Amino acid sequence: MTARLTRASAGVRPPAPVRAVHLGLGAFHRAHQAAYTMADPDWGVAAYTFRNTELPRTLTEQDGLFSLQVRDDGDTEAVIVDAISRAHPGCDSEQWLADLASPEVALLTLTITEAGYRVSGDPDGTAIGRVLAGLRGRYRAGGAPIALVPCDNLPGNGGVLREAIRTAAAREDAGFRAWAEDQVSFVDTVVDRITPATTEQDLATAAQLTGFEDRAPVVTEPFSEWLLAGDFPLGRPAWEEAGARFVDDLAAYEQRKLWFLNGAHTLLAYAGLALGCATVDEAVRHPVLARLTALWWDVASRHASLRAQELADYRQRLLLRFSSRGVRHNLLQIASDGSQKIPARILPVLLAERAAQRMPDAPVAALAGWLIHLRENPVTDPCADELVPLARSADAVRAVLSAVDSSLAEDRELVAAVGDHVQRLREATGRIA
């Protein structure tokens, strides 16, 4: 019989004092920020989910421990991660407010998805509303400074969070708003580690590899990157011990990550689902998709600012990462929230190409695949109620493009090219429009 996973049974140190808080306790936080924080034994994390109540219960029963299965094509290595000192459901407002008011707490990391940064109307009940409530409590409790560290795939994610908090705080008193401007540091980050959702099979593998019954394992790849730019007024864990890099300007790395990795993911997800593929490793082996991915990287390279050799090395490595059978990343997971992802991942390159009067195949294929996805698959997207009917309307291409960027819908050649590509993807699968 496998033993329960606890700090005593695993012979792991007691929980470190809580000096960091996390919001959005999912797979990625555990594979990335928690793994980096483990390198500094003086820092413990209090991690909060947004809605999920089961994961914090499970982690609490496991003393915050979980196994991280680091898989390459052949081998899997399991590491017990001990950085999470406490786990809480998002609904535990009292503990959340107490943690964020504490001057011992120096930073808040977030993985709340791209959609989590949207603020429209009353922020109550949203992730941004929760952060605002926490900051208000901190201000009233003495106003110790704090660093906010968003770890979602958004360009200028520190600035995006700052704007979201400013908007949500519009009705707060002037003293609080001035404190938030002066004492809250918004750190920009580029984060990278491919981490799919955990499956039942991963639970069985965790037991085999660790000898413990672990009900919250996470599977990830060996590659990991964390680039940060910004201030930490009350200090931070020695994340550099685990390979994090602190830089002055993230723009070029952001392009590399969001266009080359996430842009290719989005292309593979939409065109791949249209062609009947289910996972990234399967899609990247499909001849049509392999060609489109190479074309996407060629076209993105024209507009990226890093040196050509650096980009060439990055895409070569990406191909290996995408092809790995160790990490099966579901295309449907990547296909979620397209309205929030396409503008950051695909449109900057497409718009630059259209300005140069070129019609690149790969971004056109990504948009065509998205249209098919909106018509035919279960759609998870904060704008689904608007987009799905548009995608099924008579003037679908123009209507969907205009919902993401009106200049795209005015570009007649582009509208026609996307329509043609919808047809090409359907013909490739033998389906008729």
Ligand SMILES: NC(=O)c1ccc[n+]([C@@H]2O[C@H](COP(=O)([O-])OP(=O)(O)OC[C@H]3O[C@@H](n4cnc5c(N)ncnc54)[C@H](O)[C@@H]3O)[C@@H](O)[C@H]2O)c1
């Ligand atoms: N998984 C990866 O490979 C990876 C890599 C780099 C960055 N990221 C970033 O991390 C995010 C989370 O990925 P994950 O793998 O942990 O996903 P996950 O599904 O395991 O966890 C998502 C977390 O976000 C919360 N959430 C979902 N919708 C929200 C909303 N509208 N508002 C606030 N919170 C919301 C969920 O409750 C959950 O806590 C991604 O969206 C991405 O921005 C993920």
Ligand SMILES: O=P(O)(O)OC[C@@H](O)[C@@H](O)[C@H](O)[C@H](O)CO
């Ligand atoms: O996590 P999302 O939903 O922002 O995007 C899906 C994938 O593109 C993403 O998770 C990548 O795997 C990740 O960004 C790799 O670092």
